[in-house]
Amino acid sequence: MSRVILPKRYRRLYVSPPAPRDTWRDDPSHFCDLSNPVRHLTYHICPFRNAVGTWQWNLEQLREHWHLFNGKKIIGVNHDEDTVSPDEMLRQCRSLGMEWDEVVARPNSRSLGEVQTWIPTIELLNPESAQANEVVFSAHAKGVKYGEKMPPVIRDWTDIMYQVNLPDWDRVKDSLEWYIATGAFRARGARSWRWCRYGWYYSGAFWWWRLAPIGQRNWRMVGEIYPGREVWIGNIAERIETDCLFMDNTRSPYLPAYWKRTINKKWQEFQDAR
Numbered sequence: 049m050s051r052v053i054l055p056k057r058y059r060r061l062y063v064s065p066p067a068p069r070d071t072w073r074d075d076p077s078h079f080c081d082l083s084n085p086v087r088h089l090t091y092h093i094c095p096f097r098n099a100v101g102t103w104q105w106n107l108e109q110l111r112e113h114w115h116l117f118n119g120k121k122i123i124g125v126n127h128d129e130d131t132v133s134p135d136e137m138l139r140q141c142r143s144l145g146m147e148w149d150e151v152v153a154r155p156n157s158r159s160l161g162e163v164q165t166w167i168p169t170i171e172l173l174n175p176e177s178a179q180a181n182e183v184v185f186s187a188h189a190k191g192v193k194y195g196e197k198m199p200p201v202i203r204d205w206t207d208i209m210y211q212v213n214l215p216d217w218d219r220v221k222d223s224l225e226w227y228i229a230t231g232a233f234r235a236r237g238a239r240s241w242r243w244c245r246y247g248w249y250y251s252g253a254f255w256w257w258r259l260a261p262i263g264q265r266n267w268r269m270v271g272e273i274y275p276g277r278e279v280w281i282g283n284i285a286e287r288i289e290t291d292c293l294f295m296d297n298t299r300s301p302y303l304p305a306y307w308k309r310t311i312n313k314k315w316q317e318f319q320d321a322r
Contacts, residue, residue: 072288073226080258082225085181088119088259090169092162092188092277094126095137098195104140106189106206111144113214119182122172123148124165126156162188162253163276167268175263182259183224185213188277190252205301208232208315209254212294216322219293220256227291228262229281231255233301234292237282243271244279248287251298253278257285294318 072078091110095103123141125134134153141148150172154164173184190206191198198206212232213220223230231250241247253275265284270276281290295314299306 070288078226080180080225082181082183082221085183085221086119086179087117088173088182088184089117089121090124090173090184090186091122092124092126092165092169093137094156094161094189094192095132096130096192096195097132098130099192099198100132101196102191102194102198103137103189106191107141107144107146109207109210110187111146113210114146116214116217117185120149120173121147122150122152122169124152124154124162124169126154126161126164128156131156159274160272160276161274163270163272163274166270166277166280170267173259175259175267178259178263180258180260183256184259185254185256187213187254190254201302201304201307204307205233205252208294209252212318213254213256223291223293224256224258228289229255229257229285230291230293232292232294233298234287234290234296235298237279241279243269243273243276244282246282246286248290249279249282251278251301255281257281 093103093106125137127134134151138148138151150169152165152168152172154168157164173182187209190209191202194202209232220230229250231254233251235249235251237244237247237249262284267284269283270280271283295311299310301307301311
């Protein structure tokens with residue numbers, strides 16, 4: 049679209065044209081029947097000793113919806129001298145009634161984070177041979193790097209991501225039947241990012257995705273950078289193929305002023321509409 053140049057005295061009167069209507073659902077070839085879904089779970093955790101309350105709290109949020117996952121449940125664990133051992137973390141999971149089908153443990157890298165376990169985790173789902181009804185929820189124990197004192201905006205952000213993605217399967221299903229990925233806090237990134245080809249991602253890195261179509265793409269390519277897993281989806285799928293359940297075109301949820309001005313209001317509206 050060419051840039052509109054107006055005389056100076058008219059510039060305040062000009063209103064940008066509305067964004068084009070999303071026509072993705074108008075094409076029946078985009079529909080995928082998920083009336084009998086297989087719901088896998090991939091999760092990542094780095095159980096720092098000084099963040100016991102934080103990683104346990106994350107597991108408790110996941111535990112509330114454990115029954116939702118009828119497929120493989122896979123956890124990636126980063127560990128080093130500052131974390132509890134993978135065995136200790138798994139004992140905590142068992143105490144909560146959570147048994148994992150597969151565990152991918154890797155030495156922690158402060159520069160790569162969950163990138164360490166991401167591709168090995170997906171490999172266990174056999175994406176190239178996946179059936180059309182297989183979907184995946186991918187998330188991580190967010191906030192552990194802050195130790196015992198998770199900032200309030202991080203706790204609220206994480207809580208919303210759990211609440212948007214997990215309690216209402218019917219809403220997620222309706223979205224996934226048309227789009228190959230869906231989640232909360234969809235954001236725009238720079239298209240010049242080497243590891244984010246299509247210039248978008250789910251800020252906070254909680255999302256659902258359909259395994260079969262992504263399994264036919266170059267899913268093994270993940271950026272060797274700390275947010276590599278977060279922007280992976282924007283390197284695999286075009287934005288038009290994906291959906292957002294809450295806070296589309298979000299700005300940085302790290303900013304308290306943004307919460308006060310925008311997110312809190314949108315969240316209240318979301319809950320009132322349920």
